[in-house]
Amino acid sequence: MTPVALNDSLSQISLLFIYGAMLVYTVSFLSFSWQLTRLSSDKKKIRAGASQLERVGITLLIMADVLHGVGVILRGIAASRVPWANMYEFSITGSFIVVTIFLIALKIRDIRLIAAFVSGFNLLILGVATTVFYVRVAPLPPALQSYWLVIHVLVAVLATAFFNIAAALSIAYIFKTAKWVENSKLKLVGAMRRILGLFPNEEKLERLAYRFNIIGFILWTFTLIAGAIWAERAWHRYWGWDTKEVWTFIIWTIYAGYLHANATRGWTGKRSAWLAVVGFVAILFNFTVVNLFFKGLHVYSGLK
């Protein structure tokens, strides 16, 4: 193999685009938050101005997503390969896909009110990515030189994006059905109640979350199988209970539990919503704690 061309200055430009995107995400997040504060007001006149803020927020979100996408693509060009070979790249690509899926889903589904969550969470991911996970472009170690990198990781990113949106919907569901939210006399909770009142009704939230989760689960099953096929080539066995394999399995089992819960009397609604949240927490755990602190073969963060 001849050494690939690495372009360090191009990756610097990529980073600038990511910073630019973060800036616009911040403004977008602020307008969504402002929208929510206005919506939570008990005065009708204040509430009326909110939809304009939503439009501004969405326009900004689209702009940020474009900047973000350029940053991701430049990073790929700078490294002469797919931009998801280490934690930094996985984070920027993954969060880009979350926002893109969310923007597409906005057209078909009434899920606008989780926009504040999506933009805020995205900002958080990019913040951690650029400060904690950042590494310069580097050549691929031999273990990653495989087309399975393209398939396995891309599908994992997609699955994560679907689970992410579903988790946001489940969290909204949990708040909406919570007794303490319903009964509290606190002003703040009252404001929250007004916002929650604008969300789709409980049943709709539950069903929306379910639909994002089943797509996520199919993609996750594929990720697991593709990972095993790759492991058979790279690590000479298809399954060996490596820490990453263990957590992929745990997540798969939690979501399988979630699907069963949806068909089990007494487990639909709140319990299954909690399972979806637990599943997503396990995904975040798998990506952060397991990658950084657990010993295993799957250590491609690029961090020393």
Added chain:
Amino acid sequence: MRCLVISNLQSNDEIISPALGVFGWARWIWRQLTSMRTALILLLMLAVAAVPGSIFPQRSADPNGVTQYFDANPTLAPILDSVQLFDVYSSSWFSAIYILLFISLIGCVLPRTAVHFDALRSAPPAAPRIFSRMPAHIEVASKRGKLVERATALLKKQGYRVVVDGDAVSAERGYLRETGNLVFHFSLIGVLLAVGIGGGMSYSGQRVLVEGETFVNNLAAYDSFAPGTFFKEAELVPFSMTLQKFKAEFDIRPTSKGMPLDFRAQVTTKLGVDGKEKSTVIRVNEPLEMPNAKVYLTGNGYAPVMTIRDADGNIVYSGATAFLPQSSTYTSLGVIKVPDTARQFGIIAFFYPTVDELTTGALTSLFPAPIDPMLTMNVYAGDLGLDGGVPRNVYALDTSNMTQVAGGKSGVKGLRLKLGESAELPNGLGTVSFDGLKRFASLDVDYNPGALWVLVFALLSLAGLTTSLLVPRRRVWVRKTETGFEVAALARGDDPILEKVVNEVATALTQKDKK
């Protein structure tokens, strides 16, 4: 809720109090075990039970980690070991959960399969009396005739199974959803069986091969070998493999200096004694496929070629010795044992491919490629401990019965050799020369006949899962009314477009035929 019931709408929660007698109890226990709730709880238990295996080192994946854990926690480790926390995935409690889960699964899908076979052959159920009770419903005023015929034709064209009952049409589609679900669950059983049986017949062997050496596939040729429970030696197909050359490429760009770019083991292979010789390359993601074996490249390093002569000039040791890399720049550690002399001695040697001296005087390697190689040696004289009949690790020197005669605190400086140099050994032990440098490849030879079946069942389960989650199963009814007709629909499982379907059917039935 029993697992047989697939749609929430159908589950008339008949709580059956346990019947009397032994048979009744057995039946009750079986029902509990095969209930969805039990399956759900077992699934969640399995998820929780898998966690400790990622926290504690596992013998299967990380045996060294277990040894280290025992050294670091001498009191705690045996306690953890007694509850199998170092063998989580073969432990009795982990096995118990998944075996129960699979019994539950079998007990669940077998009756479901029977029910589904019946459903496949029976007609869609009759139209409900009151359409407006259905989750999606519409009433339309229309004067067009032949409603029943047109509705039947329309729904048939859309893939529904249709029956006519007087003024009403009943239709059902999406049987594939349940078929997919059953395929999914049966395939999981397939995966489990293939994992178990394949694992039993598998083997995994390791061998370090220096350039120029030949490996012949038989038990004696392996450095270490782990057979499955049903492994038979006859599974090893005789072939030979010679490592002709090992090539390693490292990055020289300043930002990623020393990172590996490519490893290639160039080998020639021969089947049997007089097979045809073939040349191939083994790379990290590209194993070599031989009959009943796949050969993987799992590691590499340097093998300095040395010659040691005794005081009389007789050769007592010569050849290439594999040194184990200790760092990313390939500072490597090797052990040489010289038993066949008047006084046994051993050498602990370090190899630096691109040597550099730190300010402390210690040596280090700057780069993994051999730009300026150097070999250093500490020499120990005394009993090597080789005569006890206990197999010794070739990469370790037991110095408990030896005295250090060069290097360390021995008072004599350790030896330092550049390529092509030779030096005198202390205490009149003879001379040593550093004659050449070869590389070695660590190879893993693995065979698992179950792997292909695991893959087949895994892909089948993925296909079944996708079908069962994405194919909507629904019933649609159309009935003539006095002013026109009404349409109703009921989903079994999640169906995002139920209302749309009802509207579309209604629209299609009001439109004029296109002629």
